[in-house]
Amino acid sequence: MVLEVMFGRLEELGNVFPNEVAYDYSVGGVVWRFLIVLYPFFTGLIAGSFVVSSLAYGLGYKRYYRVAGLALLLTASLMVVPLFPMAELTQPGRAPEIFTRPHITSSEMYPGISPMAVFGVVYLAYLILLIFEVLFTFRADMARRAAETGGLIYRIFSLGRGYDEASVSLDRKIVKALAIIGIPLAATFHAYVGFLFSSVKARVLWMDTLIPVHFLTSAIFSGTALVVVAYYLAGKLSREEVDLDIVRGLGWIMLWALLVSLGLEIVSEAARTYYRLPASGFEYYEELVSRLAVRDIYYILSAVILVALLIPKLRNDVRILLPVSILSLLQVAMYRWMIITTPQLLSRTNAGFLHYSVEAHEVRLAIGIVALMGLIFLVLTWIFPWNGYYATHRDELEGVGSHG
């Protein structure tokens, strides 16, 4: 099977717990699987593309105004991301319990606080913020369309106000505040997923405090790459000229995010060689990683992307940056795969291996959820104009505003 060649097939070896291998690996061995790999990948895209939109709306980088609306709609359409872990639950019908009875206080019966329980608060807060930001970002465009066509949807989303200068400047203030508050919220939403892994003390390879930070940097990298791809495609489809200046700026962000991300990874990997893993765990770890083809592919891919981004001539050429961005998405997905499955392949005895390969039903579920995201994106771009004048030409509007 192709996937097995790609991700390395390991025979069981050494000392493993019976519950890790017996019956099925998912029963007690590799419990968090393909869908859980996709969860941090997509929350990373959410955080990364939100940061791009906030660069313009929140921090006032005028260069990115043209893509900010698109990045925001991308972020919003990916917010069904909790479906990934939900589909992985053995009791998906009980998923709402995480909102209704979160384990966030410590007591005699329930010692400790569950990092996973924080999900409800963080997710809901971020979702509400995003809804309001989308509404107010595109409100003026909606109001103009409502005035032009009188459509019901446009009148609803214009929130009963017009697109005069006072209304537009009020929108701008609200969106600015939301975009700035949103940055730490998006970072928390993504970094806490990393913390879920680094807080698992039974898996020695997850004991890495850099995981949340590394998640964030690679999120900015992949989120920006997604915006590049989406901007290029949206520009081509709506026959709008692709602004090369923006693409160059995004390439620059990608380069820095990749450099920091790879740097952190080297630190993590180097520190791991100094850990004294119990029960000759390090020898097993070395043996384990030497058998995983995905690791070699990942490093080769990272080197290719790094070289392409380091050379200004290549980085500034959209025909090069576009495939590089697609490869970047793949590279980050591979990183997520490695960080989530590899530590689970080392048995908790630290003296044996497990085996995991993707199963067909997981791929089917993943395709379904990604298709749902695409559908939501299409609906959102159908309602809200990603290149709406008021949403994406604020630099010109601000010029007008400052004079009048």
Next chain:
Amino acid sequence: MDEKSNNNRDRGIDARRRRLIKTAAVAAASLMMAGSDVALAGTTSGKRRGRRFVMVVDVDKCYGCYACVVACAHENNVPIGVFRTWIERYVKPDGTVVFVPKQCNHCDNPSCVEVCPVGATYVNEDGIVLVNDEICIGCGACIQNCPYGARFFNPIKGVADKCTFCSHRIYQDLLPACVEACPTGARIFGSLEDEESEVSKLLRSTKTEQLKKWTGNEPQIFYKGLPGEANT
């Protein structure tokens, strides 16, 4: 003035030293008199744990008949392929075989309970770690966080499952099924609250080990004669 202050300081140090020596002597004496308390130090925490059920496993007595594994599966309707208790087999360099029975350690500070997002798993009033089947959402966090591989997804119920110390039996004044089935008495079960119980006496008189102490979970299964490589 300097000399005086120096003298004062020296006297201060002397006094402190004397006090320290006195404390050390008292401590040593009380250690000798109450060695039992020290032996139990690893088993007691400030937490309210009622009868505090524990198990002592005498590794030297186990000869690997799997009666406990079968009895457990039979008593608790454990599906084929997953285990609430199991026996690990180790071969020493000299060729002798050692069998180590394992199960949930009913930790005093359980990392599995800590991470459960919905509070489906809990420590009951007597220190037993249990799962509420009606609430568990099946996220697998507890399974990931158990350092002993004692938890698993029950393939029939679709929730996290584990040893319950046969709580349905022990509250009827019966022994856990594995303890009752053991032909050699390698598993000894009892309450630490009762100072005259067999486990309390054993823990006072014998040297025992707990598994993976570095996790800070404070496991409540104590092994006598545990080989080093079995400490996983």
